[in-house]
Amino acid sequence: MTAPLAIDVEGLTKRFGPRTVVDGIALKVPAREVWGFLGPNGSGKTTTIRMLCGLLRPDAGRGTCLGLDIVNEAEAIKLQVGYMTQRFSFYEDLTVEENLSFVARLYGLPKRRRTVEETLERVGLAGRRAQLAGSLSGGWKQRLALAACMMHTPKLLLLDEPTAGVDPQARREFWEQIHALARDGVTVLVSTHYMDEAERCDRIAYIAYGKLLATGTVAEVIAGARLSTWVATGPGRDDVARTLAGVPGIGTAVFGPSLHVSSPDAEALRRAIQPVLGNPRLAWREAAPSLEDVFIHLISGAPRP
Amino acid sequence: MLAALGRVIAVTLKELIQLRRDRLTFGMILGIPVMQLVIFGYAINADPKRLPTALLSRDPGQIERNIVGALERSGYFRIVAEVSGQREAERLVATGEVAFVVTIPDGFTRDLLKGERPRLLIEADATDPAATSNAVAALAQLPRSALLHDLPDLVQAPPFEVLVHRRYNPEGLTAYNIVPGLLGVILTMTMILMTSLAVTRETERGTMENLLAMPVKPAEVMLGKVLPYVAIGYVQVAVVLVAARLLFQVPMLGSLGLLTLALLAFLLANLAVGLTFSTVARNQLQAMQMTFFFFLPSMLLSGFMFPFRGMPDWAQAIGEVLPLTHFLRIVRGILLKGNGLPEIWPEVWPLLAFAGVAWTVAILRYRRTLD
Ligand SMILES: Nc1ncnc2c1ncn2[C@@H]1O[C@H](COP(=O)(O)OP(=O)(O)OP(=O)(O)O)[C@@H](O)[C@H]1O
Numbered sequence: 087m088t089a090p091l092a093i094d095v096e097g098l099t100k101r102f103g104p105r106t107v108v109d110g111i112a113l114k115v116p117a118r119e120v121w122g123f124l125g126p127n128g129s130g131k132t133t134t135i136r137m138l139c140g141l142l143r144p145d146a147g148r149g150t151c152l153g154l155d156i157v158n159e160a161e162a163i164k165l166q167v168g169y170m171t172q173r174f175s176f177y178e179d180l181t182v183e184e185n186l187s188f189v190a191r192l193y194g195l196p197k198r199r200r201t202v203e204e205t206l207e208r209v210g211l212a213g214r215r216a217q218l219a220g221s222l223s224g225g226w227k228q229r230l231a232l233a234a235c236m237m238h239t240p241k242l243l244l245l246d247e248p249t250a251g252v253d254p255q256a257r258r259e260f261w262e263q264i265h266a267l268a269r270d271g272v273t274v275l276v277s278t279h280y281m282d283e284a285e286r287c288d289r290i291a292y293i294a295y296g297k298l299l300a301t302g303t304v305a306e307v308i309a310g311a312r313l314s315t316w317v318a319t320g321p322g323r324d325d326v327a328r329t330l331a332g333v334p335g336i337g338t339a340v341f342g343p344s345l346h347v348s349s350p351d352a353e354a355l356r357r358a359i360q361p362v363l364g365n366p367r368l369a370w371r372e373a374a375p376s377l378e379d380v381f382i383h384l385i386s387g388a389p390r391p
Numbered sequence: 392m393l394a395a396l397g398r399v400i401a402v403t404l405k406e407l408i409q410l411r412r413d414r415l416t417f418g419m420i421l422g423i424p425v426m427q428l429v430i431f432g433y434a435i436n437a438d439p440k441r442l443p444t445a446l447l448s449r450d451p452g453q454i455e456r457n458i459v460g461a462l463e464r465s466g467y468f469r470i471v472a473e474v475s476g477q478r479e480a481e482r483l484v485a486t487g488e489v490a491f492v493v494t495i496p497d498g499f500t501r502d503l504l505k506g507e508r509p510r511l512l513i514e515a516d517a518t519d520p521a522a523t524s525n526a527v528a529a530l531a532q533l534p535r536s537a538l539l540h541d542l543p544d545l546v547q548a549p550p551f552e553v554l555v556h557r558r559y560n561p562e563g564l565t566a567y568n569i570v571p572g573l574l575g576v577i578l579t580m581t582m583i584l585m586t587s588l589a590v591t592r593e594t595e596r597g598t599m600e601n602l603l604a605m606p607v608k609p610a611e612v613m614l615g616k617v618l619p620y621v622a623i624g625y626v627q628v629a630v631v632l633v634a635a636r637l638l639f640q641v642p643m644l645g646s647l648g649l650l651t652l653a654l655l656a657f658l659l660a661n662l663a664v665g666l667t668f669s670t671v672a673r674n675q676l677q678a679m680q681m682t683f684f685f686f687l688p689s690m691l692l693s694g695f696m697f698p699f700r701g702m703p704d705w706a707q708a709i710g711e712v713l714p715l716t717h718f719l720r721i722v723r724g725i726l727l728k729g730n731g732l733p734e735i736w737p738e739v740w741p742l743l744a745f746a747g748v749a750w751t752v753a754i755l756r757y758r759r760t761l762d
C-alpha cells in the first residue's frame with residue numbers, strides 16, 4: 087500500500103448504554119477514492135461517521151483522519167473535513183444565503199461574498215437565496231447542506247445519505263460532482279441505501295449490526311460472498327418466494343418480474359428449488375448474483391445481537 | 392485571534408437574525424419589562440423586625456440607656472454600632488449596614504429634666520419603605536416606654552419629641568423601591584431564559600450536530616450567543632428607566648455610567664447561569680423550567696419581594712449568593728442614594744465572583760461532542 091490513507095481506523099467501537107452500536111470497525115480508505123458506506127437501518131453508519139469527525143468519542147479503537155488523530159486532534163480534523171449530516175441541520179429560520187454566509191464566516195473563508203455567490207450559482211440555489219431554508223423542499227435542503235459542507239474545499243468529505251429524497255437528475259449531477267472532486271484529490275465516504283450509487287463508488291464498505299462485513303470493489307464484494315444465484319421469471323414468483331422464504335441459508339429477493347434466489351451452498355440451493363423448477367408459470371436460469379443478493383445474504387448470515 | 396473574533400461575530404450575527412425573525416420572543420423582550428413595571432408599581436408590604444441601628448450618642452447616661460432599652464424592647468431596632476460622628480453614621484446608612492441612626496443630642500438629659508422637650512433624632516433609610524415603615528410607626532410609643540420606669544411623672548405629657556428623617560425617599564414611596572428592583576428582576580428573567588433557550592434550541596432542532604462539526608470553539612459559540620443578549624439587556628434597562636422616570640418619577644441621583652458598568656457584571660452573571668442551564672436541559676421546556684427554578688428564589692430571597700432584613704438567617708444566606716440580591720442593593724444605592732463606586736463595591740465583587748464561577752462551570756460543561 088503506497089497511497090496515503092485518508093481514513094485509517096481500527097477497532098472503532100461505540101456503545102450506547104448496554105448496546106454496542108459499532109463493534110470493532112476497521113476502515114482504510116486511501117486518499118482520492120470514493121467509498122460507499124452501506125448497511126441496513128440502525129447498523130451504525132451514522133455513528134461511525136460521527137466518530138470519524140470527532141462528534142462522538144469512541145469507546146475503544148483508534149485511528150486517524152487525514153493523518154490526524156480522531157480523538158485528540160478533532161479540532162484540526164474539523165477544518166479539513168466536510169461533514170453532511172443525515173438529518174438537515176442548518177438553520178431553518180435563516181435564508182439560504184444567510185446559512186452559507188454563516189458557514190463561510192465560521193471557516194474564516196477569504197472573499198466570503200464571492201465564495202457564497204459562486205456556491206449559490208453552482209448548486210442552482212441563486213434564485214432561492216432569499217428563501218428561508220425551512221421552506222425549501224426536501225431535495226433542495228439536501229443540496230443546500232451539500233453545498234455548505236463543501237464550501238471550505240475540504241480534503242475529506244463524509245456524506246451521510248446525501249441523496250436521500252433527491253430526484254434522479256439531481257442525483258446524477260451529484261455523482262458527477264463527487265467524481266470531479268475525487269479527481270481533484272478529495273476523498274469521499276458516502277453512506278447510501280441505493281445500489282446504483284454503490285456501483286458508482288470505487289469501493290464499498292458494508293456494515294450490519296455494528297460489524298463491518300465486507301469491503302472492496304463491488305466485484306470483489308460479490309465474488310467474496312461466493313453466492314450461487316438463480317433467477318425465476320414469471321407470474322408464479324410470489325408463490326415460490328413464499329415457499330422458499332423459510333428455508334435456512336437461502337435468500338430471496340424480488341426484482342420487478344423476477345425472483346432472485348441465492349445461497350452460498352450451490353448444492354443446497356439446487357435441492358431447495360428442485361420441487362419448484364418444474365413450475366410452468368416460471369422460467370428459471372442461473373445468473374451472476376447482484377450486489378443486493380450479496381447484501382441480503384450478508385445480513386441473514388450476520389449474528390444478530 | 393482575529394479568526395476567533397470572526398467566528399464570534401458569525402455566531403452573534405446569526406443569533407441576531409434568528410431573534411429578528413422570532414417576533415414573539417422579540418415582543419416579549421420589550422413587553423415583559425413594561426408589563427411587570429405596571430403590575431409591580433404597587434407595593435407588597437411586610438413587617439421586618441430587629442433592624443440594624445446605629446447609635447450616635449452625645450449624652451451618655453441613664454436616659455440614654457433607657458432609650459436604647461426602649462428601642463430594643465419595641466422589637467424593631469437592634470443596636471449594631473455606636474458611632475461617634477455624623478460622617479460615620481452617614482457611611483453606615485449609605486452602604487446599607489444599618490437602616491437607622493438614632494442621635495441623642497448634647498444636653499438631652501438636662502433639657503428633659505427641665506421639661507424643655509428635647510428632640511431625639513432618628514434617621515431612617517427609607518429606600519425600602521416596606522422595611523422601615525412599621526419600625527417608624529412604633530417610635531410613637533418610644534418616650535413612654537423609655538421613661539415609664541425611672542421617671543413616671545414625666546410620662547404624662549410627651550417628655551421629648553421623636554423626630555424622624557426619612558433619608559433618600561422622604562415620602563416613603565414604594566414605587567421608588569420597587570421600580571429599580573424591577574430592573575434586576577426583569578434582567579434576571581430574560582437573560583437566563585433567553586440564553587438557556589438559545590443553546591437548547593440548537594440541541595432540540597439538531598443544528599448542534601452541524602455546529603459541533605464546524606471549527607468553532609465552545610467559548611466562541613457561547614460568547615457569540617450571549618453578546619446579543621447583553622445588548623438586549625441594556626435596551627431593557629433603558630426602557631425601564633425611562634418608564635420609571637415618566638410613570639413613577641423615580642429619582643436618579645447617582646451616575647448612570649456607574650450603573651452601566653455594574654450592570655455588565657450582573658448581566659454576565661445571569662448569562663452564565665443561562666448557559667449552564669442550557670448544558671443540562673435536553674429541550675427548551677426543561678430550560679424554561681430550570682429558569683423558573685432559579686428565578687423564584689431570586690425574586691423571593693433577594694429583597695425584592697420581601698425586605699431582606701425581615702427574612703430568617705438561612706434565607707438571607709441563600710439570598711447573599713444570588714446575583715439579584717447584590718444588584719438590587721447596587722441599583723437602589725445608585726439611583727436613590729446617589730452612591731458611588733466605594734459604596735457599591737461591596738456588592739459588585741460578589742457579582743463578579745458569581746459570574747466568574749458560573750462562566751467556568753458553563754464552559755466546562757459545554758458539550759464538545761454529541762455523546
Ligand atoms: N445518541 C444515541 N443514543 C442511543 N442510541 C443511539 C444513539 N445514536 C444512535 N443510536 C443507536 O445506534 C444504532 C445505530 O444508529 P445509526 O444512526 O448509526 O444507524 P445508521 O446505520 O446510520 O442507520 P440509518 O440507515 O437508519 O441512518 C441505532 O440502533 C440507534 O438507535
Ligand SMILES: [Mg+2]
Binds near residue numbers: 131172
Ligand atoms: Mg444514519
